[in-house]
Amino acid sequence: MAPQPPFPWRRTMKPRIVLMGLLFVVWAIGIEARLVYLQVIEHDDLTARASRQHMRTIEAPAKRGEILDRNGRVLAVSVDVDSVYAVPMEIEDAKAATARLCEALGDCTDRDRSTLVERLERRRPFAYVRRQVTPEQAGRVAALKLDGLGFMKETRRYYPNRELAAHLLGYVGIDSDGLAGIESTYDGLIKGRPGAVLIQTDARRQAFSRLERPPTAGGSLELTIDEQLQHAAERELRAGVQRAGAAGGSAVVMDPRTGEILAIANHPTFNPNEYREFREDRRRNRAVQDLYEPGSTFKIVTAGAALQDETFAPATTIQTSPGVIRFGSRAIDEDKGRDYGPLSFTDVMVKSSNVGAIKVGLRVGADRMVDYVRRFGFGQTSSPDFRGESPGIVWSAANLTDSALASVSMGYQVAVTPLQMATAVSVVANGGELVQPRVVRSVIRDGRRALVPRKIVRRVLDRETAVDLTAIMEQVVERGTGKQSQVPGYRVAGKTGTAQKIVSGRYSHTDYNVSFVGFVPSRDPAFAIVVVVDTPRKMPPYGGTVAAPIFSRIAEAALRRAGIPPALDPSPQVLVATHRQAPEAAVRATPAIVPVSRREGRAEPVVPDLRGLSGRDALRVMVRLGFPTRLHGHGLVVEQHPDPGTPIEEGVQAALWLDRWPEPQAEDEPRP
Numbered sequence: 001m002a003p004q005p006p007f008p009w010r011r012t013m014k015p016r017i018v019l020m021g022l023l024f025v026v027w028a029i030g031i032e033a034r035l036v037y038l039q040v041i042e043h044d045d046l047t048a049r050a051s052r053q054h055m056r057t058i059e060a061p062a063k064r065g066e067i068l069d070r071n072g073r074v075l076a077v078s079v080d081v082d083s084v085y086a087v088p089m090e091i092e093d094a095k096a097a098t099a100r101l102c103e104a105l106g107d108c109t110d111r112d113r114s115t116l117v118e119r120l121e122r123r124r125p126f127a128y129v130r131r132q133v134t135p136e137q138a139g140r141v142a143a144l145k146l147d148g149l150g151f152m153k154e155t156r157r158y159y160p161n162r163e164l165a166a167h168l169l170g171y172v173g174i175d176s177d178g179l180a181g182i183e184s185t186y187d188g189l190i191k192g193r194p195g196a197v198l199i200q201t202d203a204r205r206q207a208f209s210r211l212e213r214p215p216t217a218g219g220s221l222e223l224t225i226d227e228q229l230q231h232a233a234e235r236e237l238r239a240g241v242q243r244a245g246a247a248g249g250s251a252v253v254m255d256p257r258t259g260e261i262l263a264i265a266n267h268p269t270f271n272p273n274e275y276r277e278f279r280e281d282r283r284r285n286r287a288v289q290d291l292y293e294p295g296s297t298f299k300i301v302t303a304g305a306a307l308q309d310e311t312f313a314p315a316t317t318i319q320t321s322p323g324v325i326r327f328g329s330r331a332i333d334e335d336k337g338r339d340y341g342p343l344s345f346t347d348v349m350v351k352s353s354n355v356g357a358i359k360v361g362l363r364v365g366a367d368r369m370v371d372y373v374r375r376f377g378f379g380q381t382s383s384p385d386f387r388g389e390s391p392g393i394v395w396s397a398a399n400l401t402d403s404a405l406a407s408v409s410m411g412y413q414v415a416v417t418p419l420q421m422a423t424a425v426s427v428v429a430n431g432g433e434l435v436q437p438r439v440v441r442s443v444i445r446d447g448r449r450a451l452v453p454r455k456i457v458r459r460v461l462d463r464e465t466a467v468d469l470t471a472i473m474e475q476v477v478e479r480g481t482g483k484q485s486q487v488p489g490y491r492v493a494g495k496t497g498t499a500q501k502i503v504s505g506r507y508s509h510t511d512y513n514v515s516f517v518g519f520v521p522s523r524d525p526a527f528a529i530v531v532v533v534d535t536p537r538k539m540p541p542y543g544g545t546v547a548a549p550i551f552s553r554i555a556e557a558a559l560r561r562a563g564i565p566p567a568l569d570p571s572p573q574v575l576v577a578t579h580r581q582a583p584e585a586a587v588r589a590t591p592a593i594v595p596v597s598r599r600e601g602r603a604e605p606v607v608p609d610l611r612g613l614s615g616r617d618a619l620r621v622m623v624r625l626g627f628p629t630r631l632h633g634h635g636l637v638v639e640q641h642p643d644p645g646t647p648i649e650e651g652v653q654a655a656l657w658l659d660r661w662p663e664p665q666a667e668d669e670p671r672p
Helices: 009-041 043-054 094-105 110-121 135-144 181-185 187-191 227-244 272-277 295-308 345-350 354-364 366-375 402-409 418-429 463-479 543-562 583-588 615-625
Strands: 055-060 074-086 127-133 149-158 178-180 195-201 207-213 220-223 248-254 261-267 317-319 324-327 330-333 342-344 433-435 440-445 448-451 456-459 493-503 506-520 527-534 597-599 602-604 629-633 636-641 654-659
Touching (some): 074 135, 094 110, 094 135, 127 135, 127 149, 135 149, 178 187, 181 187, 187 220, 227 261, 227 527, 227 543, 248 543, 295 345, 295 366, 295 402, 295 463, 295 506, 317 354, 324 402, 330 402, 342 345, 345 463, 354 366, 354 402, 366 402, 418 433, 418 493, 418 506, 463 493, 493 543, 615 629, 615 636, 615 654
Parallel strands (some): 629 654
Antiparallel strands (some): 055 195, 074 127, 074 149, 195 207, 220 440, 248 261, 248 527, 317 342, 440 448, 493 506, 506 527, 597 602, 636 654
8 A cells, every 4th residue: 555645734724824814904904994984984973973972062041131220220130040951862761751741840731742752752862841940840840850851050031020111121032032122122232142061971871071161141231211100101001091991002201301211101011021921912012113193293393394494483373264174175174173263373283273284384395394204203213222113104205295295284194103203292392402212321241331322313493493382382281182281380391182093994983093292391391201092982082181191190200200399389479579570670680588477476588489580690599598599491580499488498499490581572473
């Protein structure tokens, strides 16, 4: 038997080694390709996924700045509240968790339940359960001790006075964004800069690190609003609207010299803490957004244009017979078909004659009338503080026919806002300047308070024209249609307005906007006030019967709040100076101090009658009496407080109001 040849193991191992080498190379290439794919091509996506799995960044809203009234009282503030969130990836049974959560929250609707189930069933690292819960709800949810639930702090806007100044302040959404009013207009300033919270978790989703970048608080606003006066304006407007059975109303109280709005009220109103529960029409700021035809209050503009252009003088006679004026087939008559006959320019305003106002407007002319309408601030927004303010509707001179000019002259076919009317009447009150209305008095940021300056837009009337128009408006209140606007002890200047509303494209004979505009005290105005009432049903629909009494009560509250002493003495004068024969004599003379009252049988000095004296002479008399005195205005003394004959008491300060002495004119002589 022949011997076996040796096994050729070398030839067998060599292919195997080559095969294994090739497999290793292929494996290495695959690994490298996979690493290139993951680390290069898919790098950004995988990094983002890893970050989402291990890190959560939650925005921390900034705390909004406070809103204060002019005296530092808080009108809006942000408070810390708890929001409930969930980590759906850690919740096994979404429906069971929803049932327990809704039981703890106590106010879930069917829609809330279904929405929450959908959120918890999505395998995400974060979802809100309920934002900005009450402390009681937060306590009940915490007691559940459910896995995957947590709490985070957020801020919620809170209005401590509820409905007070609601339309002015506006409201804030759940994400701390201003949605209306001042909150919206100045959102960028009040909101501040948000922060961030970075939460890092391990593979089991357990948090092991928390990094925070704190938010920056927003700036605060100090408004021109007086909280107590705002309350009084809202109270009186609400009572007047309810008394008249009206659909609503607005009132604006403004300082005519500075343009500061001291109160702005609307009825009906709403609670900004729960703004979602109120309809849009309740949340609308009527005073700056709603347009209405002003009616006879707009005759202030017509009269101002005529006096300023010297087309008429206060004593000029205007023939209003037969009480109707025609433009083709259109006839415009007086209220209730009256025929006033010849009236002075002053009495055209006092009696609110439509025919007289139309004749004045026609004499002024379309070009000049439109110019004055715009100069008084109509047809344009009044203030940057009111986002969404309506500019109103006015005619262009090119399209203003005689018939349209007649309507505009008596306050029809022109649409305005209550804020615009307050601004316009302030022109007369402050001596002829159009001052921009504003509600922001100062901005407080980083511990610094920056005042918002007064802004004069333009001069509309000469001071002499404003004085003449003021005297006419005083007559409207004293013996005309505005008698119910009188404030005991004070002189008021104003004008009533009654305008038919347009319903279904036609002027209604049942629906009216009634209004009153005026200022008080008329010789040294501190307040310009506008009251507009929409569709009164329970009272005769006239500005003098519905709006004027509301004006009177608001004005009385404002004067009392400001501590302005009465300037009128309705009772007979205690002392009458016998030397006042002429203005020149009055300036030179000095009244004697005559004791007219006795206390405990002892004669005491009383306040003399200083009216008619120059400010210097009157002050000299009071200094001799040792009576501290404050002067208002320039010229001769026209009013004083205390009244003549009042016993002089220690600690009481006197006030004297001065004005120029009017020069006598012939009735038909135009003002030079």
